[in-house]
Amino acid sequence: MTNDNEWNELQNTLHRYVEGSKKETARGRVASYIPELAKAPHDALGISLMNGDGQTLMAGDCELRFTMQSISKVFTFILALMDRGEDAVFAKVGKEPTGDDFNSMLKLELVEPGIPFNPFINAGAIAITSMIAGRDADEKAERILQFLRRVSGNSGLAVKDEVYRSEYETAHRNRSLAYFLKDNGVLEDDVDRILDVYFRHCAVEVTCSDVAKMALVLAYGGVDPISGERLIPRRFVQITKTFMITCGMYNASGAFAIEVGLPAKSGVSGGILTLVPGRYGIGVVGPALNRKGNSVAGVHVLQQLSEHFDWSLF
Amino acid sequence: MTNDNEWNELQNTLHRYVEGSKKETARGRVASYIPELAKAPHDALGISLMNGDGQTLMAGDCELRFTMQSISKVFTFILALMDRGEDAVFAKVGKEPTGDDFNSMLKLELVEPGIPFNPFINAGAIAITSMIAGRDADEKAERILQFLRRVSGNSGLAVKDEVYRSEYETAHRNRSLAYFLKDNGVLEDDVDRILDVYFRHCAVEVTCSDVAKMALVLAYGGVDPISGERLIPRRFVQITKTFMITCGMYNASGAFAIEVGLPAKSGVSGGILTLVPGRYGIGVVGPALNRKGNSVAGVHVLQQLSEHFDWSLF
Amino acid sequence: MTNDNEWNELQNTLHRYVEGSKKETARGRVASYIPELAKAPHDALGISLMNGDGQTLMAGDCELRFTMQSISKVFTFILALMDRGEDAVFAKVGKEPTGDDFNSMLKLELVEPGIPFNPFINAGAIAITSMIAGRDADEKAERILQFLRRVSGNSGLAVKDEVYRSEYETAHRNRSLAYFLKDNGVLEDDVDRILDVYFRHCAVEVTCSDVAKMALVLAYGGVDPISGERLIPRRFVQITKTFMITCGMYNASGAFAIEVGLPAKSGVSGGILTLVPGRYGIGVVGPALNRKGNSVAGVHVLQQLSEHFDWSLF
Amino acid sequence: MTNDNEWNELQNTLHRYVEGSKKETARGRVASYIPELAKAPHDALGISLMNGDGQTLMAGDCELRFTMQSISKVFTFILALMDRGEDAVFAKVGKEPTGDDFNSMLKLELVEPGIPFNPFINAGAIAITSMIAGRDADEKAERILQFLRRVSGNSGLAVKDEVYRSEYETAHRNRSLAYFLKDNGVLEDDVDRILDVYFRHCAVEVTCSDVAKMALVLAYGGVDPISGERLIPRRFVQITKTFMITCGMYNASGAFAIEVGLPAKSGVSGGILTLVPGRYGIGVVGPALNRKGNSVAGVHVLQQLSEHFDWSLF
Structure with missing residues (x-):
């Protein structure tokens, strides 16, 4: 199928795919910790x-606004690579999936040298946040926000204050993780300041289309295909897409790679950022989560689409 | 670069890549447990x-014969899928990387329902071996051997008896794994019989070219591009290549995906099977292993080639 | 209260204690794995x-015959000390409680040098069994049986064959433990031979009174107070009683020490061997087990007695 | 030997025991994290x-002042029992040794319901500190200090400010523990306030004689034998002494119980509080620690004394 034919078919059928997957939401639960x-x-x-022509297809509840949560980790990771370079970043986080829960501390205690296994588990993302350049928390948070605005092309992106505050105040487990990292010498900055930045970027509010646009830049190797501007070095996109395959969907990443086969990153708000390399950026939202913390209907619709259109990288 | 140009360049430079990586062997150690x-x-x-035209390039110590060891797990997994189907296989093994050592038992004890996380760690490969069809150990082992001969196109492939016997007799840790699986209800057959088959397929002796040919069939989605014959259903190749990305290089798979970006499976004898989808099957051997159990020079030469020829899937 | 008064009171009230605790059996479950x-x-x-005068008080279902199971570990440990000496024994097993399940393998994998933490968890007891002197399994098993007969003063003690065979055949988890130990260099002998001996001593059939008599010898520091004969060196009894406090009741040993305060060892058949130092040997049986694997009513009646008669060592 | 004879012999030989053990200090290392x-x-x-007559024997470096560190956990535990009662305390901490390091978080993550296994590991002691009655950190800390003064009979006991401040500021791992507990619902109060109190009681400065006097009250079941005043309910002393056997010497408690056989609690400053029930309170200090975190020479001298005078409870 040519890409044009595929686009036409997508245009005609995307609503049906969404309708077909919507009932899956009944099998999930919305996150309720805040x-x-x-x-x-x-x-x-x-x-x-x-x-790549900037055309957009939308189906279902696309107007729904949600906070990026862990999806933001994709871009803080990229920004840390751009700020510090590969060597500095990989001195503080590893390159391996863990097989453990996203907030697990087991390997920090059990596996030398006690650095997070990858940048997408909570421990790793906190370490990454600490590496963002900036004089203070405000400047770091602002730089991340500007980067997200630039990649999404949406200068209106902003932190949803209620979510940020609520998470910051109840984040005992993330504080525990951060102090463990501090003790292991992974964090240089003050824990509260790092978590302040961390919860701000997790609380940036978006829609599916914002996410699709961000994903599009990754699908085109770091170049915004509409403006033609390079926003991210290609190598950093490559590294990031690899992590999105091996670690992007919490500890269901392996299953997602088999069943969907696309680089992806999910968030606890039910969002998923994914992409078909060289073709599409995709944003999904479905707040009901499966036991692994991924949007249950979101994974389902992506699986249906990937199978039908043969999108798997493998 | 067209594929033809790439092939020409490979022809001219492959020896230099091997020469350049050979000194890396000094940083590794040959496995010595038998x-x-x-x-x-x-x-x-x-x-x-x-x-895909059946042309072969060779460089370095290509005449070296070595036992497949964990590389054989790729094909027992495929054969189990062909014998039993996806559902039966994934009732007994999961789809996730573990972050633990290849012979670890931690997750079997800690994570319900106590099935191996994936088919490429030892526990998973033992479970897979138990699913191969056959009346008895001899028939199972023979069916695996026939499958390996067919995929490699080498009807002379055979089990290296000294290795098989030696492993069988000293395999206390694998016996421990197998009995744990038996206790968890993962294995239906007798442990000794399963391990007998397991160590026989690990001990099949090959050269780099045998491995390259096997990999070629995977690179062409299950079809032998030379004969045009379909040897493996495409979906099973897709699943297998996905596992090769997420779990193929022990718990350095994530790093290999970032640094090389190709589906691969390594073995303790220093062999690596890898492939460039739609283009090449590749066999590598370099007995000196790094701390993660992968051929130290083998990984190095693949990293150099992948970077230069831009082979990463990501 | 003088010991005589206590004995009189026990004589008058023991039946009432047993009656009072009997209903606790409803909260437990009989082991059913064989x-x-x-x-x-x-x-x-x-x-x-x-x-110490050889007088016996009995109450409740004292005629019930049961297999010693883990209670036998007390005496194989003592016999190993007598056969090999302290240094040899503690080269292969540690002195610490684990906090894990009795059949856990976590610490064997995680904690160097991979020897069992103590002689009463399954891994430790298997290591201990391998240290019993004897040319072969039969002689080792016979020596253990003779030792149990001698300490109990019951020359009729024998292995209950159905239990031994049944356990031997279904013991996948213990086989897994044993092969792990073999791999770690803890076991010198053949795994099957060791487990053969192990399951034989676990299957020695006794009554409460046999257990009480065995306990009495420990209560008197290794001397049979009736014959006056020293059966066990005092130091080995001291070591054993210490382990009975720290590790005797699986991973409820700490709670038992607080609530009862006596050295004890339980078995999965519902037996408990315990003692009041210098005064009584005690045997209890109550097959219904609590979640930690100890006789639910047995622990209850001992708690009531210890509290009333102020028996705690602490 | 009568107690009088023993006292005379102790008087004559204690210096020699200390001299004999002093060289063991060469095998240890002084804590240096602050x-x-x-x-x-x-x-x-x-x-x-x-x-019990208030007579004191001293040998070696008895004038050395040191901070109580983990020894203080004995008395915060008792005070929490007195403030809240057994049920409330054991709703938040368990009764079992862990087999893990004193600051391990493994079991908090792996074992339901995620409460500390016992009151003497760091997690447990932090939970206990949070249960001390008092309107605020100052009042809680003051109540603990008053209790320590009362039990030691030394109204001059005070917090060593440099130690308290230094620990409070560098306590990343303890903060990590505390936030994990907070997340598990174990702590009701604010983490910083709890740690403030915690580090103050750890930093109370004492000498061996202060510790010996505190231990004496425990040796006499909660009554100060000199004044005849009951300071602690007997049952709470019994519980505490049991924990001192099963968990008092970090994860060398089992070995200490076998080799010394006395209830004891050690601290990272090299102090040990121990006691011979009904006879002596004992304070030891020797800052060089073994790998398990206990005073290397302190354990040695206690082992020598216990063996010679047959002090083991077992």
Whole structure:
């Protein structure tokens, strides 16, 4: 199928895919550890696809606004690479999936030298946040926000304050992780300052289309295909996409690689950023999560699409 | 670069790549847990590439014969899928990398339901071996051997008896794994019979070119590009290549995916099977291993080639 | 209260204590992993106390015959000390409680040098069995049996064959433990031979009174107070009683030390061997087990008695 | 030997025991994670014994002042029992040794319900500190200090400010533990406030004789034998002494129970509080620690004394 034919078919059928996957939401649960997240509509499912010509397809609850949560880790990781370089970043985080829960501390205690296994588990993402350049928390957070605005092309992106505050105040487990890292010599900055920045970038509010646009830049190797501007060095995109395959969907990443086969990153708000290399950026939202913490209907619709259109990288 | 140009350049430079990586062998150690393995030449490095026209490039110590060891797990996994189907296989092994050592038992004890996380760690490979069809150990082992001969196109492939016997007799840790699996209800057959088959397929002796040919079939989605014959269903190749990315290089798979970006499977004898999808099957041997158990010079030469020829899937 | 008064009070009230604790059996479950154990009466509770004059008090289901199971580990440990000496024994097993399940393998993998933490967890008891002197399994098993007969004063003690065979055949987890130990260099002998001996001593059939008599010898520091004969060196009894406090009741040993405060060893058949130093040997049986694997009513009656008669060592 | 004879012999020989054990200090290392602790004299060893008549024997470096560190956990545990009662305390901490390092977080993550296994590991002691009655950190800390003064009979006991501040500021791992507990619902109060109190009681400065006097009260079941005043309910002393046997010497408690056989609690400053029930309170200091974190010479001298005078409880 040519890409044009595929686009046409997508245009005609995307709504049906979303309809077909929507009932899957019944098998999941909306995250409820903070009130703001618990308010998300349980049965929502939305998807947005953008191609290199800047055309966008949308289906389902695409107007739903949600916070990026762990999806933001993709871009703090890239920004840390751009700020510090590969060597500095990989001195503090590893390159391996863990097989453990995203907030597990087992390997920090059991495996020398006690650095996070990868940048996408919570421990790794906190270490990455600490590496973002900036004089203070405000400047770091602002630089991340500017980067997200630039990649998404949406200068209106902003931190959702209620979510940021609520997470910051209840984040005992992340504080525990951060102090463990501090003790292991992984963090140079003050824990509270790092978590302040961390929860701000997790709380940036987006829609599926914002996510699709961000993904599009990754799908085109770091170049915004619409403006033609290079936003990210190609090698950093390559590294990031690799992590998105091996570690992007928490400890269901292996299954997602087999069943969908696309680089992806999910967040606890039910968002998924994924992409078909050289073709599409994709944003999905479906707040009901499966036991592994991924959007249950979001994974389902991606699996259906990938199988039908033969999108797997493998 | 067209594929033809690439092939020409490979032809002219492959020897230089091997020469350049050979000194890396000094940083590794040959496996010595059985005498047969310890005899392997420490400073050897060989590579064989085969393209879809059946042309072969060789460089370095390509005449070196070695036992497949964990490389055989790729094909027992495929054969189990062909014998039993996806559902039966994934009832007994998971789809996730572990972050633990290849012979670790931690997750079997700690993570419900106590099945191996994936088919390439030892526990998973033993479970897979138990699923191979056959009335008894001899028939199972024979069916595996026939499958390996068919995929490699080498009807002379055979089990190296000294290695098989030696491993079978000293395999306390694998016996421990197998009995744990038996206790968890993962294995239906008798442990000794399963391990008998397991050590026989690990001990099949090959050269780089045999491995390259096997990899070529995977690179062409299960079809032998020379004969045009389909040997493996495409979906099973897709699943297998995905596992080769997420779990193929022990718990250095994540790093290999970032640094090389190709589906691969290594063995303790220093062999690596890898492939460039749609283009080449590749066999590498370099008995000196790094701390993660992969051929130190083999990984190095693949990293150099992948970077220069831009082979990464990502 | 003088010991005489205590004995009189015990004589008058022991039946009432047993009656009072019997209903606790409803909160437990009889072990059912082999058919022979599952046949034990769920609501039974029996206790036998013997004092230094050889007088015995019995109450409840004292006629019930049961296999020693883990209670036998007390005496194989002592026999190994007598056969090999302290240094040899503690080269292969440690002196620490684990906090893990009795059949856990976590610390064997995680904690150098991979020897069992103590002689009463399964891994430790298997290592201990391998140290019993004897040309072959038969002689080792016979020496253990003779030792048990001697300490119990019951020359009729014998292995219950159905239990031994049944355990031997279904012991996948213990085989897994044993092969792990073999791999770690803890076991010198053949795994099957060691487990053969192990399951034989676990299957020695006794009554409460046999256990009370064995305990009495420990209560008197290794001397049979009736014959006056020293059966065990005092130092080995001291070491053993210490382990009975820190590790005797699986990973409920700490709670038992607080609530009862006596050296004790339990078995999966519902037996408990315990003692009041210098005064009584005590045997208890109550097949219904709590979640930690100890006789639920047996622990209850001992707690009541210890509290009333102020028996805690602490 | 009568107690009088023993006292006379102790009087004549205690110096020799200390001299004999002093060279063991060469095998240990002084804790150095904060500068104040690192200043302690490496080769010091002191011991103080007090009997029920208030007589004191001293030998070695008894004038050495040191901070209580983990020894204080004995008395915060008792005070929490007195403030809250057994049920409330054991709702938040368990009764079992862990087999893990004193600051390990493994079992908090792996074992339901995620409460500390016992009150003497760091996690447990932090939970205990949070249960001390008091309107705020100052009042809690003051109540603990008053209790320590009362039990030691030394109204001059005070917090060593440099140690308290230094520990408070560098306590990343303890903060990590505390936030993990907070996340598990074990701590009700604010983490910083709890740690403030925690580090203050750890930093109370004492001598061997202060410790011996505190131990004496435990040796006499909670009654100060000199004044005849009951300071602690007997049951709480019994519970505490049991924990001192099973968990008092970090994860060398099992070995200490076998080799010395007395209830004891050690601290990272090299102090040990121990006791011979009904006879002596004992304070030891020797800043050079073995790998398990206990005073290397302190353990040695206690082992020698216990063996010679047959002090083991077992």
